[in-house]
Structures are given as structure tokens and as C-alpha cells.
Amino acid sequence: MNRLKNLIMSDGFNHASASVFSILIGLVFGFIILLISNPAQAVDGFIIILKGGFSTGAKGMGQVLYFATPLILTGLSVGFAFKTGLFNIGAPGQFIMGAFAAVYIGVKWTFLPAPWHWIAALLGAAVIGGLWALIPGLLKAYMNVHEVIATIMMNYIGMYLANHMVKVTVYDSKKALSMNVADSAVLPKGGLDYVFYNHLGNTKDMSTVNCGIWIALLIAVVIYIVLNKTTFGYELKACGYNQNASKYAGINEKRNVVLSMVIAGMLAGLGGGLLYLSGANGRRIKVVDVLAVEGFNGIPAALLGLSNPLGIIFSAIFISYITQGGNYLQRLNFVPEVIDIIIACIIYFSAFSLIIRNLISRILKSRREKARTDEAVPAEAQTVAEAEATVDIVTAADTEATAQTEVKEEGSELL
Amino acid sequence: MSLVFLVFQQTMFFSIPLLIVALGGLFTERSGVTNIALDGMMIMGAFTSIFFINQMQDTMSGQTLLIIAILISVVTGMVFSLFHAYAAVNLKADQIISGTALNMFAPAFAIFIARMIQTNGVQQINFNNTFRIGSVPFLGDIPVLGGLFFRNAYITTYIGFAILVLSVIILYKTKFGLRLRACGEHPHAADSVGINVYRMRYAGVIISGGLAGLGGLVFVVPTSTNFNATVSGYGFLALAVMIFGQWKPLRVLFAAFFFGFMKTIASAYSVIPILSTAAIPSDVYKMVPFIATLIVLAFSSKKSQAPKAVGVPYDKGSR
Amino acid sequence: MDYIIEMLHITKEFPGIIANDDITLQLKKGEIHALLGENGAGKSTLMSVLFGMYQPEKGVIKKEGQEVKINNPNDANELGIGMVHQHFKLVHNFTVLQNIILGVETTKNGFLKMDAARERVMELSNQYGLKVNPDALIEDITVGMQQRVEILKMLYRENEILIFDEPTAVLTPQEIEELMKIMKGLREEGKSILFITHKLNEIKAVADRCTVLRKGKYIGTVDVASTSKEEMSEMMVGRKVNFAVDKKDAVPGPIDLEVRDVTVSSKHSSKKAVNHVSFTVRKGEIVCIAGIDGNGQSELVYALTGLTPIESGQILLNGKDITKMNVRSRNLQGMSHIPEDRHKDGLILDYTLTENMILKKYFTPEFQNKGFLKFDAASRYTKKLIEKFDIRSGQGERTQVRSMSGGNQQKAIVAREIDLDPEILIAVQPTRGLDVGAIEYIHQQLVAQRDEGKAVLLISLELDEVMNVSDRILVIYEGEIVADLDPKEITVQELGLYMSGSKRSEVTA
Amino acid sequence: GGGGEKEPVAEDTYEIAMITDIGSIDDKSFNQGTWEGIVAYTEENNITHKYYKPTEQSTDAYLAAIQLAVEGGAKVIVTPGFLFEEPIFLAQDLYEDVTFILIDGNPHNADYSEFRTEKNAVGIVFAEEQSGYLAGYAAVKDGYTKLGFMGGMAVPAVVRYGYGFVQGADAAAAELGINGIDIKYHYTGNFDATPETQTLAASWYAEGTEVIFACGGAVGNSVMSAAEAASAKVIGVDVDQSSESPTVITSAMKGLGAAVQSALGEYYNGTFPGGESLIYAADMDGVKLPMESSKFNTFSQADYDAVFAKLVAGEIKLQKDTDAEDVTKVTVTKSKVTLVE
Numbered sequence A: 001m002n003r004l005k006n007l008i009m010s011d012g013f014n015h016a017s018a019s020v021f022s023i024l025i026g027l028v029f030g031f032i033i034l035l036i037s038n039p040a041q042a043v044d045g046f047i048i049i050l051k052g053g054f055s056t057g058a059k060g061m062g063q064v065l066y067f068a069t070p071l072i073l074t075g076l077s078v079g080f081a082f083k084t085g086l087f088n089i090g091a092p093g094q095f096i097m098g099a100f101a102a103v104y105i106g107v108k109w110t111f112l113p114a115p116w117h118w119i120a121a122l123l124g125a126a127v128i129g130g131l132w133a134l135i136p137g138l139l140k141a142y143m144n145v146h147e148v149i150a151t152i153m154m155n156y157i158g159m160y161l162a163n164h165m166v167k168v169t170v171y172d173s174k175k176a177l178s179m180n181v182a183d184s185a186v187l188p189k190g191g192l193d194y195v196f197y198n199h200l201g202n203t204k205d206m207s208t209v210n211c212g213i214w215i216a217l218l219i220a221v222v223i224y225i226v227l228n229k230t231t232f233g234y235e236l237k238a239c240g241y242n243q244n245a246s247k248y249a250g251i252n253e254k255r256n257v258v259l260s261m262v263i264a265g266m267l268a269g270l271g272g273g274l275l276y277l278s279g280a281n282g283r284r285i286k287v288v289d290v291l292a293v294e295g296f297n298g299i300p301a302a303l304l305g306l307s308n309p310l311g312i313i314f315s316a317i318f319i320s321y322i323t324q325g326g327n328y329l330q331r332l333n334f335v336p337e338v339i340d341i342i343i344a345c346i347i348y349f350s351a352f353s354l355i356i357r358n359l360i361s362r363i364l365k366s367r368r369e370k371a372r373t374d375e376a377v378p379a380e381a382q383t384v385a386e387a388e389a390t391v392d393i394v395t396a397a398d399t400e401a402t403a404q405t406e407v408k409e410e411g412s413e414l415l
Numbered sequence B: 001m002s003l004v005f006l007v008f009q010q011t012m013f014f015s016i017p018l019l020i021v022a023l024g025g026l027f028t029e030r031s032g033v034t035n036i037a038l039d040g041m042m043i044m045g046a047f048t049s050i051f052f053i054n055q056m057q058d059t060m061s062g063q064t065l066l067i068i069a070i071l072i073s074v075v076t077g078m079v080f081s082l083f084h085a086y087a088a089v090n091l092k093a094d095q096i097i098s099g100t101a102l103n104m105f106a107p108a109f110a111i112f113i114a115r116m117i118q119t120n121g122v123q124q125i126n127f128n129n130t131f132r133i134g135s136v137p138f139l140g141d142i143p144v145l146g147g148l149f150f151r152n153a154y155i156t157t158y159i160g161f162a163i164l165v166l167s168v169i170i171l172y173k174t175k176f177g178l179r180l181r182a183c184g185e186h187p188h189a190a191d192s193v194g195i196n197v198y199r200m201r202y203a204g205v206i207i208s209g210g211l212a213g214l215g216g217l218v219f220v221v222p223t224s225t226n227f228n229a230t231v232s233g234y235g236f237l238a239l240a241v242m243i244f245g246q247w248k249p250l251r252v253l254f255a256a257f258f259f260g261f262m263k264t265i266a267s268a269y270s271v272i273p274i275l276s277t278a279a280i281p282s283d284v285y286k287m288v289p290f291i292a293t294l295i296v297l298a299f300s301s302k303k304s305q306a307p308k309a310v311g312v313p314y315d316k317g318s319r
Numbered sequence C: 001m002d003y004i005i006e007m008l009h010i011t012k013e014f015p016g017i018i019a020n021d022d023i024t025l026q027l028k029k030g031e032i033h034a035l036l037g038e039n040g041a042g043k044s045t046l047m048s049v050l051f052g053m054y055q056p057e058k059g060v061i062k063k064e065g066q067e068v069k070i071n072n073p074n075d076a077n078e079l080g081i082g083m084v085h086q087h088f089k090l091v092h093n094f095t096v097l098q099n100i101i102l103g104v105e106t107t108k109n110g111f112l113k114m115d116a117a118r119e120r121v122m123e124l125s126n127q128y129g130l131k132v133n134p135d136a137l138i139e140d141i142t143v144g145m146q147q148r149v150e151i152l153k154m155l156y157r158e159n160e161i162l163i164f165d166e167p168t169a170v171l172t173p174q175e176i177e178e179l180m181k182i183m184k185g186l187r188e189e190g191k192s193i194l195f196i197t198h199k200l201n202e203i204k205a206v207a208d209r210c211t212v213l214r215k216g217k218y219i220g221t222v223d224v225a226s227t228s229k230e231e232m233s234e235m236m237v238g239r240k241v242n243f244a245v246d247k248k249d250a251v252p253g254p255i256d257l258e259v260r261d262v263t264v265s266s267k268h269s270s271k272k273a274v275n276h277v278s279f280t281v282r283k284g285e286i287v288c289i290a291g292i293d294g295n296g297q298s299e300l301v302y303a304l305t306g307l308t309p310i311e312s313g314q315i316l317l318n319g320k321d322i323t324k325m326n327v328r329s330r331n332l333q334g335m336s337h338i339p340e341d342r343h344k345d346g347l348i349l350d351y352t353l354t355e356n357m358i359l360k361k362y363f364t365p366e367f368q369n370k371g372f373l374k375f376d377a378a379s380r381y382t383k384k385l386i387e388k389f390d391i392r393s394g395q396g397e398r399t400q401v402r403s404m405s406g407g408n409q410q411k412a413i414v415a416r417e418i419d420l421d422p423e424i425l426i427a428v429q430p431t432r433g434l435d436v437g438a439i440e441y442i443h444q445q446l447v448a449q450r451d452e453g454k455a456v457l458l459i460s461l462e463l464d465e466v467m468n469v470s471d472r473i474l475v476i477y478e479g480e481i482v483a484d485l486d487p488k489e490i491t492v493q494e495l496g497l498y499m500s501g502s503k504r505s506e507v508t509a
Numbered sequence D: 001g002g003g004g005e006k007e008p009v010a011e012d013t014y015e016i017a018m019i020t021d022i023g024s025i026d027d028k029s030f031n032q033g034t035w036e037g038i039v040a041y042t043e044e045n046n047i048t049h050k051y052y053k054p055t056e057q058s059t060d061a062y063l064a065a066i067q068l069a070v071e072g073g074a075k076v077i078v079t080p081g082f083l084f085e086e087p088i089f090l091a092q093d094l095y096e097d098v099t100f101i102l103i104d105g106n107p108h109n110a111d112y113s114e115f116r117t118e119k120n121a122v123g124i125v126f127a128e129e130q131s132g133y134l135a136g137y138a139a140v141k142d143g144y145t146k147l148g149f150m151g152g153m154a155v156p157a158v159v160r161y162g163y164g165f166v167q168g169a170d171a172a173a174a175e176l177g178i179n180g181i182d183i184k185y186h187y188t189g190n191f192d193a194t195p196e197t198q199t200l201a202a203s204w205y206a207e208g209t210e211v212i213f214a215c216g217g218a219v220g221n222s223v224m225s226a227a228e229a230a231s232a233k234v235i236g237v238d239v240d241q242s243s244e245s246p247t248v249i250t251s252a253m254k255g256l257g258a259a260v261q262s263a264l265g266e267y268y269n270g271t272f273p274g275g276e277s278l279i280y281a282a283d284m285d286g287v288k289l290p291m292e293s294s295k296f297n298t299f300s301q302a303d304y305d306a307v308f309a310k311l312v313a314g315e316i317k318l319q320k321d322t323d324a325e326d327v328t329k330v331t332v333t334k335s336k337v338t339l340v341e
């Protein structure tokens, strides 16, 4: 009981509930958009969105995890860099370079037997992704080049280079795509084939999900431990917060900046590898001059997950879940971009988490105080207490308002 | 010679929108707010103004239409930027988050609305380009210069240069500029001399929104005949140009033109005598502008001029 | 009454703390009124209320008997109130002139009228003897200059009531003297001054009356001429304070730190920041490097601690050459460093107190096992230091350092560095901006180190500190050591002459 | 598993569905052409219709979109683009009650080892090389001697257009007895309107290129923009693009809409050509130039009819994508083809 209380009062819970709040507000906003665009089907449409991946049963949930896999990794890439004080906007470049490495190894290194082949391909993806981030890392540490601009440049260079390399090495010119990787390079299902499928006639309609999601989850936990439990993470975060003080403490701050970038790049690269090795029916690299959108999608995943590796797992799965819902929305007369608008709103409202967080901690605090004074009150009064608790929310909001008066005074002049 | 004119004119098509948008970014960052939503703001500005052109082109054409479209793009960008300003200034929110949200919102919104209001659920918006000025009277006949600046030109090019000049004047010669810059460097100092930091930051963000919106229109008009809810990531490139230009208008001009020139060379190499014969694949040429920028940056970034307080929400209480 | 400003029964609360609790302050026209109180007593808050930065929950402000409402600095300005803030409010990359006119710019057709402003500033500058170069960038001028700019800002606005919040904490003795003169001059002109300081000497020197605060409460207002320093300090802290540092004679042992002919190049000019400097520090002595700010002290310390490379020379610790070692190795050899700028170098403000306390030890087996941090050990260790060094903060070892007061942040650094049990402790301005209680404590700690047979190298700008604490004084001037003095044998005046470069003696290393 | 939940709005079903390839239904290319065909047929016959967008570009995602369409009540599913070859290969077995019309390809498995079209499916491909041939032929006949080709990406259909264009231009030159037809040939790398493409086109025009065959959806918008500035000409692709810019002299069309309409008509008549691989060439009115809207100087309807008749008669043999590794290997006699990589 006490432990539960501690959990509820903890920062982590507080942060998470702020994210949940923003999700709710975003969804309400989405519903309003549905209402405006097609009032007759708005309710049904909204239900479809909420049902998300479940709309297609077990397979649908498998698909949710499948789409979440690269998102977790690019989210980790962005989030990890954030935690160490860097804004890695270069995930698209690292992602596609990693993808190319994986596909290259997957197609060419057929001399490797089954588990080693895909493992080698994934490692190759991580290494190349890391190398791709090494350059902005070095430029940042030793030449003081802003990492945002360096990674933007590396995105484009990576995109063109990956296109070129695909064309000269592993090109299926009939389809203008990369070749299919060898079967031994395809990620195994990792037991997920027993769970995520639908019946279609007398065949199994399999989900594309594969052991990549296990790998993604594992990596997220590893990153969490590295950041929060190890001296290495301690050093990295120290450099992120204050480079001068890190140097003063004897930490090699330049090396750490480079390492942070490289690890971020490895994560994004691995994401590329996991996506493009996902199976025979999976993705092939399209030789087109467009930045890998999976890389950019890491930014909202990281932000919604508050850059916390465990938070990113949930945010990536959530974004994937709701995107699946959006896909299903096509069955009604809606433009599927509605879902992008909803996600954008959720992200926007999550920017207000500071305020939401304060509000929540006030509510919890006043509830706790209430509980303390109410301890003597008999059980019949429960409902009354609850009604009062609702009132509390209002007063809490009031207190918040007074605390913010200085801000408001200024704000009101503007609005 | 015609090749020189071509390279010059095409450089303008790349550089002017980058210049305008990067100057917008400069205003917001100089006021202390980061704005990674420039891309989204460009899309919104281009969307409404081109939709307007699309609707009105049967009754209007030429420079009048373009100028009204320009106003619309500016206003759209400004209105859209209010969301960022509200989050960043009033709510002291994380500016990266709010910027990311707007970047996601803009293309989705543009497609969504276009499909809702256009017949057949079409998302692309077509327009007729009636805005090109074949040759500016008199000026177009000046040897060399006429060919460079006054033939085959768009009024938006001159607007771009006008914005540059105005930016320099506003930032360095007016009360507003002085105050704006103070807010980006040391908002507490500005506050202590009675400057309303919140209001200045709103101004910075709104100016960036207006310029980004305009930049979106300027980007699309000379290079296409339709708009498809994208500005090809030029908002991010403008951000890069702004950093490249070290938050200073004239250096931003240089950065925009350096990048635009590199882009032009990389796109037009097939008619440039030396380059066309060297059997280098186009993918390599396409990388050149980005690699060149990185190299220049590596040797010019030792001392960063970023506004000190940029990205940090202003909180009176904190110290 | 001829009070120009009255603050009556002012109460100002911050979440969890009453910073000002029913405080009354009355300022007479044409007086210098000192405001005295420990760190966190509420002085800055009270002044911020007067200047319109905060709104009090209770209380009224009157100007010349008339109740006024001060909602923002603009209102204050209109009432003729100006303020030099504890932390200067200057834009670092603006010129002096731009900083002065900021907020009260005059324009013509929308353009700034800089020339007229420049004329006016030069006029004021001459009138009050405040020498400044209007076109210099703030980041290029000394702290003393910056202060002059702040004062000019008030004069430019024709303020009648001038608030100085701890103006002397960052000044050299000469600059302080100059400031005192300026303040007196302003008083002659009929201006009324509120003056915050922790230094009783200064109050004695210039103030007419003094109001004392303690923990947010009003203690009393006294006439300075008829009140002793001891009485005032007792009012301030509620107990007797020992001004002279209690210490036995030093018993210097063998050489601990030896600096041989060290030269450090300057970032700004071709002149060397540190020019062929040689000296030694023995075990069991406190050697102080005295000098006016900007004479190479910071660069010398950065060179000794390995934060910047040196051009030539040698540094030996306990006879071992550490010249080529990095920061970490030097620390492991027994070098501790209390840095000059606690926010820039000394602390990671977003880390908790625990995380900051292990900043130099996290990698040792005490706090780390196979790369994993031992959080329990770390927080036990921090609790121990909190106890031992009386570090006060809201949530104990879990407090985010950013939310701690400056004095307690400094204590935390001192605790960390002393607990490293160093061979040599390099302390740079360790008492900057602290109240007498805290200063007393830190001085005791330095002496205790010495008495344990450790070497201490103290870098200080404050002559009192230099004279009281050190066993030997090295004077640095323009990057060179110009004197090696015994504090018992010289006067403050003499020391000042060495520091200003008007005198030098042969120094043998 | 099992997704057998009751549908929220049962009455909303759509009988004819189209799955878009990545790209929207207004891509100025096969998505758009196909969709227009569907709309024309269904509106005339009052049949419900809808298009679906897959979540990503992969066989699985396309299959999922097909499943979605089936659940949405689709009886006929039209899929434009060769990327549907594998998905339809699988779907034709999975959904035996549903009929598939595959445009631009024929169903086959992942490693091309098995090509199979079931009774509930039909594969339709076009002789793009003939369409390109017509365009190239007409352009040279009309007096243009400096030509350009800008494809989006080197996918088979685009390559066929390109090869045909080169061969057509060369044939016309041979007929006219002129040498020195100059053809620049390039793939831009995407199907989007970009300033890079606009610059490239502008540079070609500046160097003397008179007309560019813009062969890749929105690539055309960039080329037209450059052409308008240079007062030069453009040849459109797939659909009649003359309305998009006055610079478009003609368009190398393929009868996407007609083919779709005809297949749908046959489905409802009960004469669906299930299991077949249809090739829409000149003989089936699968390719053409829109002579009504074309802006030729001298090239007349009669000229067009003559060359078209030869194509119908099979008198003209053309090299296709599978016949030459790249365009420099296409046999030409009177022209100089410069491949810009």
C-alpha cells in the first residue's frame, strides 16, 4: 500500500500522467476534427482510432509492434542524445545508412549461416549508423560545429550515398528497389508467430512482427540502465548538463560528446537494420531522394516518452497503435491524415506537461491531505469526500493560477 | 554568358527562400526562442497562398495576384506561429516539442484541408505561374547587371533583398531591434529596464512565422506548377543556413548564397563544360552542397555567436 | 517626516518560504542607508519589491508620503528609483552605450539617436568621475567597469533613489574605494542610496543608517556612527562573530607544489597571461596569490589544474612532474580545486546534491562496481558531508543543486574538495558573496587543512582575507609574480602598491 | 486471433476499391490515371468505390490494405504499379471471391521464379515504348532537334517510355534525312517536383534543349516551370497534361483509364479476362498522343495516323527495357544520346 503511494507520488508517475493527459487532450481535439470533417461518422471513426491495432485482432496488434520497432530505436536515438545534451536531428541519415549496411550484408554475405547472418547484418547496421554520427560528433567536439546543422547535412549526404551504394551494389533494377535479402538474414519470428496472427479461411494470416521487437525492448532497457545506473551514463549526462564542470571533474568531455553521438547513431542505424531485415515480405530500400521518415518520427517518440528509454517504449507503441487506428479509419469517409493531426496535437499538448505536472502534483497533494483528515470519517461519507476531491481540483487550479500571476499579468497584455 | 545568367538566376531560386526563412529564424532566435517549426510554417504559408492563387487565377493574374498571395502567406505564417509563441512564451514549454508538433501538424493539415475542399479529394494544388517578369523596364537592359538581376525575375527576389536590408536596419538601428536582441541575450537584463520580454519574444516568433510563411510561397512559385504539402525540408535547411550565418543577417545572406550556388552547380552540372565531361554520378554531385557546407563550417565555427538565452523559457522568478 | 521612500510592513512569500515578513524600511532623502543581513535574509527580495520586480502580498510603499504602486521596473523608473543588481543586468555583447540606453532609448523617425545619447553619457561620466569607454563591449571590460556602467544606467535615467545590491562583492580594494567615493559624491548631489553589503567596514565607511534583517524578519535600524561593527554583526546573525581568524603559526614542511617558469598564452592578446611564473608551496602553509582581478590568476589556476595547456614550464607535485597529466590524473595525485565560478565549473546544477558530491569520486571503488554506480553508498556519503559541513537544502541529499542558495552551493563544493583529502587545495575566491558566518566557517576549514599538514594555495581579491588567512603572500601583476611577502610584516597599503604594479621586489622561487 | 468483430457502420461498403501505390491519387501518373478510370466507370454505373492507402511500401502492407478493402466490401480491387505483383500473386489465392485488376505488371512470387495469374485476376501492362516512340517521332517531325528526357526513376515503365522516345526521334530523323538529333537523357531520382529538377531542366533549356519529355509524375511540374521561364516546350506523360501548362506540346499517354474501364465492364458483363496477361499496345488503343490538345507546328493528324497504323500493324519493332542495359545501348543511327548519370 505504501509502495503504491510512493509510486503515485514519484516523479516518474507524475511525468507519465502528464503525458497521458496530453494524449487525452489530443484525442479530444482529434474528435473535434472528425466532427468537423464528417459529423455523421465521427463517433464511429473515433472508436476506430481508439481501437487502434485491435481493430484487426491479434494480427493488428502484431503490426503495432512491428511498426513500433524502428520507432523505438529512432526514438531512443533522439532521446539518448537529448539526455546527453545533444539534439540529434540526424536520425534519418543514420537510419538509412544502417539500413543499407544491413541490406548489403543481408544480400551479399550469404556465406554466413542463419543466426550469424542476420546478427552480422544488424551489427553492420549499428556500426555504420554509429560511424555516420561519428562525423557530426567529431565536428561538434573538436570544431565546435553545431550538431543540428551537422546532422542535417549528414542526413542529405547519407540519403544520396545510400541511394548510390544501393544502385551500385544491391540493386533490383526491375523494381528500382534494393534486392531481397537472403533468407538467412531475415529476422526470425522469436516466438511471436504463435501469438500475432488471425485466421483467414484455414490459413494463418501472420503479422509481420518479428524478434526485432524483442531486440528493441532489450536495447531500450540496456540504454535505461546505462544512463541511470552506470558511471558511463553519469559521465555522459554530466557532459550534457555542463561541459565545463565535466572537464573540471576530470571527465574527457570531448570524447563523451563523440561517444554520445556515436551511440545515438548506432541506435538509429540499428533501427534501419531491424526494419529492412524484417522479412521476405518486408521492406526494401527505395532508391528515392527523400529523407527516411522513420528518422524524423523518432523525435515525437522521444519527446512523448520524455526522453526516458522506458517511456520511449510506451510512446513508440502508442504512436504505432494510433497510426494503425488511423489506417483503419480509411474504411469510413475520412482523410487518413487526420491521424497525423491528432498525433501532432498530442505532441503539442505534451509540451505543456510542465503545467499539467504541477497541476497533478497539487491534486495528489490535496487529495493526500484530504485523506489524512478524512481518516476518521466513516465510510458512508466516501461519496461526499469524492465530490469534495473534485472541488479540490478546481481550487488546486486556482492556487496554480495565483502562483502564475506574474506570468499571467504579462500574458494577458498580449492576448 | 547565358550560362552565367542561368546559374545566377537559379541560385536565386534556392537562395532567396532560404534567405527569407533564415532571417525569420534569426528574428525568433535573437529574441530567445528556438523555432524548429520553420518548415511547418513554410508549408502553411505556401498552402494558403497557393490555394488562394488557385482559386483566384481565373479572375486575376500577374503581380497583383502575387502580392495578395504574399500578404496571405505572411499572415498565415504569423497566425500559425502564435501556437509556438503561446507554448514557448506563455506556457514556458519545451520549444523543441512545440516546434516538432507544428512541423508534424502543417503537412497533415494542408493535405487534410486540400482533400476536404478540393473536388475529387485531390491533395495537390495547381497554379498558373503568371508572375515572372521577363525583363524589368529599363533596368533589364543594363548590360550584365540587367541580365543578372532584372531579367526573368520575380518580384519576390527583390522582396527578399528588401527584407534583408530591413532586417539589418531593424536589428541594428532601431529601438525594437536593440530590445529584441537584449531579450535573446539576457532577458533578465531586459526585464530590469522595463522591457516586456514576453511581448518581444512574441514579436520575434511572429516575425519568423510571417517570413517563413512568405518563404514557403517564394520557394514554390518559381520552381513548380503545383503545391503538394511539402517544401522539401527547406525549413530545416534554412535553420542550418541561419546557424551557418551565425545569427547575423549579412552572414546569413552569404550562407544562403553559398548554399544556393552549390545547389545550382550540383543540379546544373550537366551543362557546365568541365563538370559534364567528368563521369561523376549525379548522386555525388547532389552531395556536394552539403559536404561543402560542412567543410566551411568546420573551419568557421570556432566561436559560436548563438544568442545566449535562446531556447530557455523566460521565468521572472528564476535567476 | 522627510522620508523619500517608505516600505511599510512588506510581506513577500515564495512557495514554501516567507522571504520578507512584515518588513519596514524608511529611507531619508540624501542619506546612504545600508541593508545588512545573512545570505538569504531577504535583502534582494525587498529591493526587488521596491524596484517592481516582485509584488508583495502585504504592505505599502510610499514615496514622499504618497502611497505608490510599483508594478514593474518601468513604474520604479518613473518614480526615480534605479537599481544596481547583485548580478549585473548587462547584455554581454552590447556596447556600454547600448546597455545604458536600453529601455529608455530616444529615437528619431524610428531610428536610434545614438549620438545624442553618447554625448549625455560622456557628460555624466565626467560629472561623476565614472570613466567608461562607451563603445567597448561589456564582455571585454572589467567587473569594476561593468559596475560603473550600471551606475551610469541609473544616472542616465535621472534616478533619485539608487539601490546598490551587494556592489562590492565583486570588486578589488581599489575599486571598492573608488565606489565609496562615488557613492559619497552621489549623496552630495542629493541622491538617496540604499546599499546592501555583507562587509561591515564598508557600512562603517559610507553609510548613515543601517537596517538589519534576519531570516526574512526586520530586526532594527541603527545609526551607523554610534553603533560598533560587533553590535551590527550580532544583530545580523544573532550571536557574536569572530572576525580575526584564529590560527597558530604555520609549521611549513617540505615542498609540496613547485611551479617552475610556467608561461600561459592569452586568449585575447599576444601578451602572455602568465609570464614565466615560479613559486613553491610547502606542506602546512597557506600561500595566497593576491592581485587585482585580471592579472592572470584565473589562467594560472587553470594551468595548475590542467584545464588549459601551458606554453612552457613545469609543475611538480610532491616532487612528481605533473605537467603533462590530465585533470583526472592530477586529481588522483592529490590536487583539489575550489573553482572561481561555481556555476560554470564547480557544479552540475541539474544533478542532485548526491550526484555533485561524488563528482570527483564516482569512478572509485567506493562508489562504483564494475561500472555500476553504488547509489546507496553515494547518498550515505552525501548525508555524512551534509552533516559535517552543515550544508542546508530543501530535500537533503536529493535536492537539485540548482535550487540551493549560493552560500550552500559553495559549502557543498568546499566539502567535496576538502573531503578528497588533498595534498594541495587550490581555493579560488572561496568566500565570494558569502555572509560573515559562512566566511568564518570556510576560513576555519582552510586553516584546519593547513594544520593537518596539507598545502593550501588561496587565490583571493579581498585584502582582508589575504591578510588574515595566509602565511605567505605572492603578489601577481600582469602575469608575473612581483613580490613574496610575509603578512605579518606588511601593511594593507603596501600590499595595495604591489598589486597596482607601482612597487615590486625581487622574487626568488 | 480473428478479426471478426461487427463492423461499426455496416451499410458503408465499397464495391470497387483501389489501393494506391505509395504516392497519392493525384500523382499525375498511374495512380491518378487508374483512379480517373474507376471514377468514370463507377459514376456512370452508380457503383460505390473507394481508394485505400497502404501504411508503407512493402508486400505485407499492400496485403493489409487489400484486406482492409475486402473487409470494406470490395468485390473488385484495382492495384496500379508493378510493386503489386507480389501482393496480388498472394492475394489472388487468399481472396478467391475477390477480383483483382493489376495495372503495370503481372503477378509473380518474390524471387520471380513463378509467374501465375489466377482466374480472379488479370495483369495489364502497356507498351510504353510505343507511346514514347510516338512522342519522340512527333517531336522530331515537328522540327525539334534538341531533345531531353527526364525520367523519375529507372523503373521498367519509365525506361520503356525513354527507350521508345529515343527510337522514335531517331526514326523521324532518318525519315527526314537529318543528322545530329541531340538527346539528353536523365533520371531525377524521385517523382516529386523539386527545385533541383527545375534547375536541371532550366540548365538544359539554357544550353539549347528545345523540348523535354518529363516522364515521372510531378517531375513534370518542375520541368514545366523551367520551360515557362525559358519559353521552351514539354512533353507530358501517362495522362493528357496539356491543361497544366501552355508549354506542354503533347503527352505520351497510356490508356490507363480506358483499360480499367474496359476491365471493369467485362467484370460486370461476366466476360472478365481472368488469368490473362493483357498487353495494351497501339493495337488495343493502349497508347496514344492526344492530338486534339497537342500544339504541334507541322506534325499533322495524318502524320500521326500513319505512324500509329504502322505500330498497330507491328511494322515497327522496338527495343524495350529488357533489351538494353542502358540507353546508350539502344540502337540509334541519326542521333546522339547523352546519358546524364
Ligand SMILES: Nc1ncnc2c1ncn2[C@@H]1O[C@H](COP(=O)(O)OP(=O)(O)OP(=O)(O)O)[C@@H](O)[C@H]1O
Pocket (backbone or CB within 6 Å): B317, B318, C014, C015, C017, C018, C019, C037, C038, C039, C040, C041, C042, C043, C044, C045, C046, C086, C166, C405, C406
Ligand atoms: N525567485 C525566488 N523563488 C523562490 N524563493 C526565492 C526567490 N527569490 C528569493 N527567494 C527566497 O527568499 C529568500 C530571500 O532571498 P534574497 O535573495 O532576498 O536574500 P538576500 O538577503 O539577498 O541574500 P544574499 O545576501 O545572499 O544576497 C531566500 O532565502 C529564498 O528562500
Ligand SMILES: Nc1ncnc2c1ncn2[C@@H]1O[C@H](COP(=O)(O)OP(=O)(O)OP(=O)(O)O)[C@@H](O)[C@H]1O
Pocket (backbone or CB within 6 Å): B317, B318, B319, C039, C040, C392, C393, C394, C403, C404, C405, C406, C407, C408, C433, C434
Ligand atoms: N527559483 C527558486 N525556486 C525555489 N527556491 C529557490 C529559488 N531560488 C532560490 N531558492 C531557495 O532559496 C534559498 C536561498 O537562495 P538565495 O539564492 O537567496 O541564496 P543566497 O545565499 O542569496 O545566494 P547568493 O549569495 O549566491 O545570492 C535556497 O534554499 C533555495 O532553496
Ligand SMILES: [Mg+2]
Pocket (backbone or CB within 6 Å): C040, C044, C086, C406
Ligand atoms: Mg542572494
Ligand SMILES: [Mg+2]
Pocket (backbone or CB within 6 Å): C043, C044, C045, C086, C165, C166
Ligand atoms: Mg541578495
